[in-house]
Amino acid sequence: GGAVVHTSMFAVLKEKVGQVVVPGDEFCFDAENTISLSESAKPDRAVCGPGLRRTGDRLVVMKSGVLRHKPPLTFWIESQQKRYVATKGETVIGIVTARGGDIFRVDFGGSELASLSYLAFEGATKRNRPNVQVGDLVFAQFLIANKDMEPELVCIDGSGRANGMGVFGPGGLLIKVSLGLVRRLLAPKSDIRSDLEQLFPCELVVGMNGRVWVRASSVQQTLIVANLLQSCDTMTTQQRQQLFKKVQQGAL
Amino acid sequence: MEVSAPLNVSLREFGCEQSLLSRPDGSASFVQGDSSVMAGVYGPAEVKVSKEIYDRATLEVLVQPKVGLPSVRERSQEQCLRETCEAALLLALHPRSSLTLVLQVLHDDGSLLSCCLNAACMALMDAGLPMSCLFCGVTCAISADGQIITDPTAAQEKDSRALMTFAIDSRERKVMMSSTKGSFSVGELQQCVAVSQRASEKVFQFYRDSVRRRHSKSL
Numbered sequence: 001g002g003a004v005v006h007t008s009m010f011a012v013l014k015e016k017v018g019q020v021v022v023p024g025d026e027f028c029f030d031a032e033n034t035i036s037l038s039e040s041a042k043p044d045r046a047v048c049g050p051g052l053r054r055t056g057d058r059l060v061v062m063k064s065g066v067l068r069h070k071p072p073l074t075f076w077i078e079s080q081q082k083r084y085v086a087t088k089g090e091t092v093i094g095i096v097t098a099r100g101g102d103i104f105r106v107d108f109g110g111s112e113l114a115s116l117s118y119l120a121f122e123g124a125t126k127r128n129r130p131n132v133q134v135g136d137l138v139f140a141q142f143l144i145a146n147k148d149m150e151p152e153l154v155c156i157d158g159s160g161r162a163n164g165m166g167v168f169g170p171g172g173l174l175i176k177v178s179l180g181l182v183r184r185l186l187a188p189k190s191d192i193r194s195d196l197e198q199l200f201p202c203e204l205v206v207g208m209n210g211r212v213w214v215r216a217s218s219v220q221q222t223l224i225v226a227n228l229l230q231s232c233d234t235m236t237t238q239q240r241q242q243l244f245k246k247v248q249q250g251a252l
Numbered sequence: 253m254e255v256s257a258p259l260n261v262s263l264r265e266f267g268c269e270q271s272l273l274s275r276p277d278g279s280a281s282f283v284q285g286d287s288s289v290m291a292g293v294y295g296p297a298e299v300k301v302s303k304e305i306y307d308r309a310t311l312e313v314l315v316q317p318k319v320g321l322p323s324v325r326e327r328s329q330e331q332c333l334r335e336t337c338e339a340a341l342l343l344a345l346h347p348r349s350s351l352t353l354v355l356q357v358l359h360d361d362g363s364l365l366s367c368c369l370n371a372a373c374m375a376l377m378d379a380g381l382p383m384s385c386l387f388c389g390v391t392c393a394i395s396a397d398g399q400i401i402t403d404p405t406a407a408q409e410k411d412s413r414a415l416m417t418f419a420i421d422s423r424e425r426k427v428m429m430s431s432t433k434g435s436f437s438v439g440e441l442q443q444c445v446a447v448s449q450r451a452s453e454k455v456f457q458f459y460r461d462s463v464r465r466r467h468s469k470s471l
Binding site (some may be wrong): 024026053064079082 | 295297299348349384463
C-alpha cells in the first residue's frame, strides 16, 4: 500500500538501496528536518512493496534481503524464498486434487487449496463443461487471494478470454524451483531465457508459485532442460553460462 | 556477594550456514564453539482444523536431542523457543496456517538453549517469514567464585552456581525470554542482563554479515 513519507525519510531510504537489510531495520522520521525553509514541506508518497511495512510514520523491514528501488517512488525487498504465498493477479500452475459441486479444488503449494469454478474457463457454460480431470495441471490466475479468505482461481481474464490460461496438454514435466529463479525467468530481458532459447526448442510455462512446466521434442531433451533449470538456481551468471556451453557441445 | 562483570564480553567462535537442507522452506545451522544445532522451518502450510487459530498462524516447535527420544527437558526448551518466536514473528499475516520449526542438536558443549535460539532465528530469516525484529540467545554462568562467564562450555556450566539464558531482541535490546537455573541475587541478575545485552551486539553483527554474504551473489 501507499505510505506518506516525508522527504527526509526518502533521502535515508535511497541511501540504503542496493544494500542488504534485516528484519527490524527502521527508516525513521527525523522531526528536525521538516522545519527547513529551503525544502518544500510537501510530503512524498512512497509505495511499499513486498517485505516492507508501515507502522505509524516509520517504514519497517519484515524480511531479510536487498533493498531495491524503482523510480520514482517504489521500494521493495528482494528476498530468496521457496514457499509461495497467494497474491491477487499472479498466474500459477496448480494441480487439480478434487472435483465437487460446481468447483475444482486446486493445489498451488500454499497453505490451503484454492477453488476453481467450472464456469471460469473460456467458452464454458452449464451444459458445456470443461474437460478437466483430477490430477490435471491448470494455468490460472488468482481472482481472490488475501490472508482472510479462501483463495479463488480463474482461467479467464477480465474480458472472458483464456489469454494462455487453462488446462495443460499431455506430456511435459513439472519441476519445482525457488521463487527467485521464477522472477528471473519472467523478467523482461531475461538472461536465462535467452540462453535456453539457443539450446533446444522447448515449451516453457512459468508459474509464479515456483512451478515450471517444460516440454521439448524428446524425453531426453525435456529432462536436460529440467535439470538445467533446477541447477542454475544457485549458480552465478558465469557458472551458468559455462554449464550451458558444456551442454551445447554435447558433453552431458 | 560481589560479582565481577567482565569488561569485554568474550564469546566463542561463531559459525553459521543457511539454506543447507533442500526439503524445508528455510534451514540454518549454528555453531558456537563446539555446540552445534541445525534448524529447519516449514511454512506457511496447511494446518489441522483442531489446531488452527482464526486470526494468526499456529507455531509448532520440535527439539530433537542428539541421543534418545525427546523428554521433559526438550519440552521446556520448546516452550522457551516458541514464546520467543511468537513474539518476533508477525503471525497475524498468515491466519489459519501452520509454521513448524524443527531443531536437531548435533553436539552439546554448553549454551545449548542460546545456540538453539540463534539457529531458529537464522532459519526463520532464511524461510522468508515476516518478522518484526531479530532475536539472539546469550547464556551467562556465575561461577563459584563470583565471575560472570558468557557463553560457557559444558565444563564451566557444571562448575557454576547459577546458569541463565536470555533471548534479546534486535530493536531495543530488551529481554524477550529468560530461563534461569541455580541461586543468585537480584543484583547479579541485573548484571548478567547487562552483560548479555552487550554480547548480543556481536551476535547481531554476525547475523548481518552472514545475510550479506548469502545475498552477495545477487548484489
